[in-house]
Amino acid sequence: MNLSVVKQARRLVVKVGSSLVTADGRGLDHQALARWAEQIAALAAEGKEIVLVSSGAIAEGIARLGWKKRPRAVNELQAAAAIGQTGVVQAYESIFRAHGLLAAQVLLTHEDLADRTRYLNARSTLRTLLELRAVPIINENDTVATDEIRLGDNDTLGALVTNLIEADCLVILTDQPGLYTADPRKDPAATLVMEAHAGDPELERMAGGAGSSVGTGGMLTKILAAKRAARSGAHTVICSGREDRVLLRLAQGEAIGSQLVARQAPLAARRQWLADHLQLRGGVVLDAGAVRALIEDSKSLLPVGVKGVTGEFERGEVVAIVDTAGREIARGLTNYSANEARRIAGKPSSAIEAELGYVDEPELIHRDNLVVLG
Ligand code: GLU
Secondary structure, eight states: OOSOHHHHOSEEEEEEOHHHHTTTTTSOOHHHHHHHHHHHHHHHHTTOEEEEEEOOHHHHHHHHHTOSSOOOSHHHHHHHHHHHHHHHHHHHHHHHHHTTOOEEEEEEOHHHHHSHHHHHHHHHHHHHHHHTTOEEEEEEOTTTOOGGGOOOOHHHHHHHHHHHTTOSEEEEEESSSSOBSSOTTTOTTOOBOOEEETTOHHHHHHHTTOBOSSSSOBHHHHHHHHHHHHTTTOEEEEEETTSTTHHHHHHTTOOOSEEEEOOSOOOOHHHHHHHTOOOOSEEEEEOHHHHHHHHHSOOOBOGGGEEEEEEOOOTTOEEEEEOTTOOEEEEEEOSSOHHHHHHHTTSOGGGHHHHHSSOSOSOSBOGGGEEEOO
């Protein structure tokens, strides 16, 4: 395995969590921000391209409003995010400027990444910012994101951005030293996982559901983020952001925290985009034979293999392809709406015209528009 994933990376996404950014919710930790900015500036000077995904808007907003605890009402959280985000980005802007770097605020929602045109736009803007040697500072656009379009946590956002810009490595800075074999607060025998394969299901078991009270994600969302980032071939490091000179030491090849190494061949960009859709409105159910044909023979999905259709979707939407146990095995862009798919399910493609009165394509999902999920 490779213990110098950060050293070898040319393009990096660094994600910092709310508890680090806001000193466990007390308010912006300017010294911590200054330490990371100084390290990022040093790495940028060596030629690395770095995108920062920073949480902390809601936590900082709550601190500025003087609220004693995190509200539950979405409109209050969104108001807090709007107030806090200005503080977070202002702090980064002045610190990066002191290092001669321009900061660029980018706020994204799930919809920006699900829509192909907006996704490509976001990618091109981020690439341009990197060419301009600016430091993109990304957060979820919490103020407008409703539950249906929320990414929910910035670990996931960090992975999506990693895939979007085809970064080599995702560094998740958190308030824990890394992933432990069990919850160290409950199990004294727990040890730090120093290296593992991203996507190893055993890691999800280890991470359990432990979370922090300040941010949204726990260790599990970080493990799942590593699995997601690995789909574009990116490695992930999960380590403590409070560790002295952590980014510089990682970049020198020092092993700090947990390194989760990608071992699969990267998906092509278009398939990556399909795989990174977080919310699907429906899907099709396949029997075992159709599942086999899809996975082993890389075939298109024909209506004849479909046993059932769930949810509502339109032609051109991304839909889930699930087995009879309900496990999502693949997904793809459908040539027919849910209603049409219900009518042609289980029938040969030659019967589409008689059933619908027209034929768009003989396949329900063409193999070029399909990604099998590992
Ligand atoms: N986007 C949220 C914020 O900035 C944080 C989400 C998270 O904690 O992962 O406050």
